[in-house]
Amino acid sequence: MSETTVSPSQSLPRVAPGGRLELLKGIRVLDLTTSIAGPYGTMLLGDFGAEIIKVERPKYGDDSRQWSPPSLAGQALWFLSVNRNKKSVTIDFSTAKGLDILHSIVKECDVIVTNQLPSVLTKLKIRYEDIRAVRPDIVYVSLTGFGIGGGRQNDPCYDLIAEGFSGVMDLTGELDSDPQKVGTPAADLLSGTDAAMACLAALMDRTRTGNGHFVEVSLVESMTRFLTPRVVSYLGSGEVPRRSGAKDSVIAIYQVFATADEPITLALPNDAIWLRFCSLIGRGDLAQDQTLATNAGRVLRRRELVEQIQHHLVQHPRSYWLAMCREHKVPAGPINRVDQVVQDEELLARQLFYTMEHQESPIPQVGLGIRFNKKVAGYDRAPPKLGEDTISVLKGIVGASQQEIDAYKNAGVI
Structure with a gap:
């Protein structure tokens, strides 16, 4: 959609900042991830009430900032979809001074989430061992394509690749057609959810024991676990499941049917x-x-x-x-199209779709979809502009002076 086109989001209810959940109030998360899986996981933690500090590369930022069109007010909508309730800080922590700044932030955080490959973690000196030396009780969440360890650990992986590895693509589509990717980045969203879930479990244990944790999540394993009924059925019967379109092979009847007009x-x-x-x-x-x-x-x-x-x-x-x-x-x-889903009266009544106030343009969002004591998760921050919180975080958390900040800018560290 071009930026001059009228956005469908204009018909959505506009929600002002406020009413944010406080279930994780007091928990600070350092988000070093990019693209979709990691940012989605940290956004969930932010929705639950955690403070999220998103560290991005100076000038370039999160990869998904470049994924446009479509865009809204100059920002990529894919980025806007998974980055609410976050602060954006730009730090080049491949430099010694940048790493020092990062460590200063780590000391004040409860959780760190990364999606870098093991070889990159080693190069940047942000492995679990490195971070634990700075904050011993840290909950360190690693989200990669294949996990840490094994022959594929340093292989690049995206949602499409994970869907192919997992068997999901082979089971999606009609039998006489090509395998199909799921119509949303399923491996990204599932693994991001797993990362948030695992983080919560680790934090719960830390409240009992005081111990930090090293948590591993992989796109391929999350996506493969998604196939649990199919995998277990095969392992127990020896029958290889095949894709059947919208016709289930286990339950009769469970499929799509035509009517006089629409299916x-x-x-x-x-x-x-x-x-x-x-x-x-x-x-x-x-x-x-x-x-x-x-x-x-x-x-x-x-x-x-x-x-x-x-x-x-x-x-x-x-x-x-x-x-x-x-x-x-x-x-x-x-069988709804996306434009029909967002007009669903019941979903709208339950406040799943809304726009958040922003000075440049209202930003459409899909809500958390989870209620606590009948309360819908609010928000306090729209998806941030690149680096918009760098100075406030450096002053408020790191304790840097304006002179030091100016020096960091001149050196290209922030």
Whole structure:
């Protein structure tokens, strides 16, 4: 979208800063990550109330700042999507003086999150061993493609690569089509969530023991764990699962169907729902057929059942069937485009989508989607401009004087 195009976000509710969760109040996180996975994980910690100090390269910053179009008010929207509630500090810690500054910040932090490869961690002197020497009880979270150790530890990896390694791509799409990537950076978001979850567990243990932790998360392992039911089913049966589009190979019936106008998703995962659906379409004969009384029997006659169900569903439009399914408590739904998702009345009522106030342009956001005591997570900071908090952090946390700050600027350290 060009910056002159009217943004769909203008129709979203505008939320002023405030009301931020305080579950992690007092926890300070040093974020050395870039792109999507790491920033998403630290954003979750920020949503929970932690203070996030995002350290970026001078002049260039986080890689995702360059991922445009699309952009909004000169900022890449991919960057804006995963960096709220953060302070941005620019430090070149590949220099000795920059590393000293970084160490000064580390001393005042509870958590550090990195996504650099082990070889880079060694080169930059920010391995766990290096950081623990500065802050012994640090929770150090490493988020990489393949983990620390092993033959692939220094191989570069992005979401696409992880989806291929994990088996997800092979199981996504129609059987007679090419493997498909998931329509969102799934490995990034899953591993980022894992990083936040693991960090919380480590912090909980630290409150009991006083000990820091070295936490490893990898895109490939997070994405592979996403396939747990498929992997375990194969290991226990020897049957290699194959992609089946929107048709599940275990549950009958569990797939997409056409209606008189637009398609719907329909899930009949247990016997009670199967009977309710038979009543819905007026097929008492199917309900009374004992060969269809269990999922195993329905799987054996899946093709026949799909044809019969499809025959009924094409006789009425989607709205009719969704209303009928809801009335009979049969799981069903539309197949929404993104523009339809953000107009969903229930999601809007639950404040999942909103815009945050900003002096240049309101910034659209997808909320945390988790409530505590019925409270929606607010925010106190829009995604930061590159380095906008450098001086305040250096003065407030490092204790640097204005003369020292000027010297750092002149030397290109910040």
